[in-house]
Amino acid sequence: MTRRAELVATSRADELALRALADVARITAGEDARIVGGQMASLLLTAFPVPGVQPRRTRDADTAITTELAGSGILHERLLERGYVATAGNSYARPVPELAIPGQPVPRLEADLLVPSRDSRFRAETHGGRQFDAVPGLHLALAASPIEISAAVTFLDGSVDEVVVLVPPVEVAIVVKAHAWASRHQPRDVEDLYRLLEIVDAYSPEEIGGWALDGVGLRGARGDAAAALWTLTRQVRRLSDIDVPAVRLAALVAAHVRRLTV
Structure with a gap:
């Protein structure tokens, strides 16, 4: 592409x-x-x-x-x-x-x-x-x-x-950035994740090289990334040092990333 x-x-x-x-x-x-x-x-x-x-x-x-x-x-x-x-x-x-x-x-x-x-x-x-x-x-x-x-x-x-x-394709970029946020909890990673998720929301999977984070049976790096993104949705409203709309970010994760069940 x-x-x-x-x-x-x-x-x-x-x-x-x-x-x-x-x-x-x-x-x-x-x-x-x-x-x-x-x-x-x-x-x-x-x-x-x-x-x-x-x-x-x-x-x-x-x-x-x-x-x-x-x-x-x-x-x-x-x-x-x-x-x-x-x-x-x-x-x-x-x-x-x-x-x-x-x-x-x-x-x-x-x-x-x-x-x-x-x-x-x-x-x-x-x-x-x-x-x-x-x-x-x-x-x-x-x-x-x-x-x-x-x-x-x-x-x-x-x-x-x-x-x-x-x-990398947008999905893989989000996986990499989700791992980065889970490791170091830096505001810049949250800001990048928000921007990348806006791309996912605005374009079809075919246009961005595919999308699998809403699928069943997520494992490995994708499963860890999905878990990190859902953890972020629970914490983002308490983060005062990020320049992203917290409610919108949480909504994007809910719309495009499957929530893992234990």
């Missing part, structure tokens, strides 16, 4: 996020990799627009890769060739002095490489002599046919870059 997206930088933070995205898209071209995290949610909402719902821009380019690709060291070498330095086992940064503001630190483009977890837990794993964060649900992100987003990126200086970005 292919979608078109127009991405426009309206701030310095946008500029850094979009430049990192363009870098990673080219570095991972031809490899078994998907953009995940906040960039994934933003790209999907741009590719599947919903009236009144705005994307949330995020700084770093989180990328899911297979353990085989992680162990090969190919992407590590490509990142270094592009000017990135390894700030941790799976985290990279590239200084961009041309975007510096006098008197302020030199800004950096940031990218993280992530591998699938063997179960429902987040953990650190070593592949090819480097440490990677292993994330639940990423095996689904890599196994599912990706949504190919042909993006025109407009930077602050008016220049335009054309890149092709691979992201």
